[in-house]
Amino acid sequence: MSGALPISVLPPQAAAGEPDSLLTLRAAPQTHVTVRGLSKSFAGKPLYTNFNLDLPRARIVSIFGPNGCGKSTLMNMIAGLVPLDAGEILFDGKSLKDTKIGYVFQNYRDALFPWITAWDNIAYPLRRGGMKEADVRARVEALVKLFEIRFDLQRYPYELSGGQMQTVCIMRSMATEPEVLFLDEPFSALDFEMTLFIRAKLQEAHLATGTTMVIVSHDLEDAVFLADRILLLTRRPTRIAELVSFEMARPRLPEAVADPEFVRVKAHTLEVFRREMNA
Amino acid sequence: MIGVPLGVMLGSSEAAYRSVEFLIDFFRSTPSSALIPLFLLIFGITDINKIAIASFGAMLIVLFNSAYGVMNAKKTRVMAAQIMGVSKWHVFKDVMLMESLAQTFVGLRSAVSMALVIVIVAEMFIGSENGLGHRIIDAQQVFNVKEMYCSILVTGALGYLLNLLFLLIEKKLIHWSGKA
Numbered sequence: 105m106s107g108a109l110p111i112s113v114l115p116p117q118a119a120a121g122e123p124d125s126l127l128t129l130r131a132a133p134q135t136h137v138t139v140r141g142l143s144k145s146f147a148g149k150p151l152y153t154n155f156n157l158d159l160p161r162a163r164i165v166s167i168f169g170p171n172g173c174g175k176s177t178l179m180n181m182i183a184g185l186v187p188l189d190a191g192e193i194l195f196d197g198k199s200l201k202d203t204k205i206g207y208v209f210q211n212y213r214d215a216l217f218p219w220i221t222a223w224d225n226i227a228y229p230l231r232r233g234g235m236k237e238a239d240v241r242a243r244v245e246a247l248v249k250l251f252e253i254r255f256d257l258q259r260y261p262y263e264l265s266g267g268q269m270q271t272v273c274i275m276r277s278m279a280t281e282p283e284v285l286f287l288d289e290p291f292s293a294l295d296f297e298m299t300l301f302i303r304a305k306l307q308e309a310h311l312a313t314g315t316t317m318v319i320v321s322h323d324l325e326d327a328v329f330l331a332d333r334i335l336l337l338t339r340r341p342t343r344i345a346e347l348v349s350f351e352m353a354r355p356r357l358p359e360a361v362a363d364p365e366f367v368r369v370k371a372h373t374l375e376v377f378r379r380e381m382n383a
Numbered sequence: 384m385i386g387v388p389l390g391v392m393l394g395s396s397e398a399a400y401r402s403v404e405f406l407i408d409f410f411r412s413t414p415s416s417a418l419i420p421l422f423l424l425i426f427g428i429t430d431i432n433k434i435a436i437a438s439f440g441a442m443l444i445v446l447f448n449s450a451y452g453v454m455n456a457k458k459t460r461v462m463a464a465q466i467m468g469v470s471k472w473h474v475f476k477d478v479m480l481m482e483s484l485a486q487t488f489v490g491l492r493s494a495v496s497m498a499l500v501i502v503i504v505a506e507m508f509i510g511s512e513n514g515l516g517h518r519i520i521d522a523q524q525v526f527n528v529k530e531m532y533c534s535i536l537v538t539g540a541l542g543y544l545l546n547l548l549f550l551l552i553e554k555k556l557i558h559w560s561g562k563a
Contacts, residue, residue: 185462207466214459218559219481228477229467262562280467 136161136316137182137284142191144174144181150341151177155191157335157344159284162314166327168373169337169345170381175320176288178342182318183207183286195283203284206277206315210289212269216261216276222268223257226276233280247275250312251305267298271305278309287319291326300358303330307355324377328370329356336373338380345380348373433514437501441494448490452483485560488553492546499542515541 137159144152151174159165167175180186182193184200185207195203209215216225226247230240248257253275255268264272270290277285290306291299307330310317321327327334328350336345350369352360360366422436456479464474506516515538522531553560 183466185466204468205466207463209459209463211459214457215463217460217478217481218562219557229469232467232469232473232477260559262559276467 134160136196137318138194139182140192140194142178142181142193143189144177144186145189153341155342159316159318160333161316163332164310164317164319164330165333165335166331167318167320167335167337168322168324168327168377169342170339170377173337173339173342173380175322175337178337179286179288179318179320182284204280204282206280206282206285208270208273208277208285208287208290210292212266212273212293213262215273216269218260218262220260221258222261222264222272225261225272226257226279229276229280243279244275247279250309251275265298266294267301270294270298270302274302274306274309278313278315281313282315284316284318287317289320289322292322299326303358304355306330311354324370324374325361328366328373329361334369334373336376336380339383346376348376433502433505436505437498440501441498444494444497445487445490448493449483449487452486452490453479455486456482484557488549488557492549492553495545495549496542499538499545503538 135158137157139155139157139159142152142155142157143150155178167179169175177186181188183205193200195205216222217228220228223244226244227240230243231237235243251271251274253271255264257272261269261272270293274287274290287306291302294302303326306317309315319327319330331350334348334350336348337343338345348369350366352363352365356366422432422439425432425435460478460482461474464478469477502514503516503519506514507520515534518534519531519538522528522534
């Protein structure tokens with residue numbers, strides 16, 4: 105992949121005769137999330153100007169880039185936590201309020217509700233969504249089975265370890281069967297053992313549900329390991345530097361970090377990152 | 384004698400909860416003891432007077448603390464609830480209100496102490512028929528030092544016990560404080 109960006113990132117050129125409006129740019133096939141004309145400034149300084157992006161369905165995309173390039177901001181704008189200055193973001197043509205999403209925060213301690221048990225935390229979005237109690241129980245039990253939970257979910261969150269808390273967060277975010285799952289640096293507050301654990305669990309969940317996932321990471325290995333595509337951003341004003349494909353078979357075991365394909369992709373990603381870092 | 388301050392405490396918490404409005408409303412609260420003459424004018428020399436002043440003073444404290452507690456609710460937690468698509472009312476009830484409880488209880492305990500102070504002071508100077516404050520000032524006036532010290536100690540013990548009571552309630556209710 106030389107200078108030209110791969111198809112799955114940029115929307116294809118409008119066919120001849122079609123009006124050249126930004127919003128009518130057709131999305132590449134297999135696209136789930138379309139970002140068109142996104143603009144965002146902070147304190148008068150532009151961060152994103154007319155930014156376009158297609159996120160593929162049922163794939164895990166990592167967002168990676170130099171400091172201040174707006175990785176978290178981009179994801180938060182797509183997730184609706186940060187308002188856009190201009191542009192449109194659609195999920196299969198639907199707007200955010202018609203779409204079920206999940207979000208996993210970096211700070212799991214502050215994301216969970218300590219006044220109710222871990223089990224009730226997972227059930228919370230279901231109950232608030234009006235689900236009948238029997239269905240809620242069934243759904244949570246299904247998640248417990250999927251994640252092979254061995255610790256006591258009847259405990260309060262603050263009685264659990266960091267990795268357990270983050271697992272509960274992931275379960276809670278997946279409880280409503282979201283179309284897209286956003287994860288903001290999910291491993292940065294975890295020790296390595298827990299990182300391996302969560303990596304495995306996330307992969308299993310992804311394989312089982314086919315949920316489109318977007319992960320922001322400031323760790324290169326984390327960004328590459330789980331991803332199908334690694335979205336590399338430039339410094340501000342932020343554009344797409346490259347979308348690196350990583351097609352290694354799943355599930356990827358911890359040993360994969362020694363695999364030549366992983367090493368190659370990671371090295372290439374690093375090269376692009378450093379190029380952008382020094383730009 | 385002892386029942387009156389207790390009733391005052393409970394009364395003031397009820398009033399505070401009912402009037403709890405989480406607005407950013409910073410107004411200067413004049414020292415409640417300075418308001419005693421005003422309340423005298425309004426209520427006269429009755430027991431209701433004491434309850435009124437103490438309730439008012441206590442309510443202010445609880446209000447401040449509750450509002451402060453809500454404003455300082457952990458933003459991540461609020462965002463987590465919002466992004467789960469929960470209605471605004473539920474975000475308030477399930478997250479902000481719960482988050483503010485710890486701070487509210489701090490306010491309650493301060494308010495309890497404050498109310499006790501006001502009641503004792505009021506009893507001393509309004510001229511009530513009974514009450515600890517009355518006993519203290521009476522004893523002082525006739526130089527009955529033993530009686531005076533005794534009453535003061537009882538007052539202190541009362542304050543301590545009330546504080547302890549609220550502390551225990553808080554520990555039972557807010558099991559997560561300091562841990563999350």
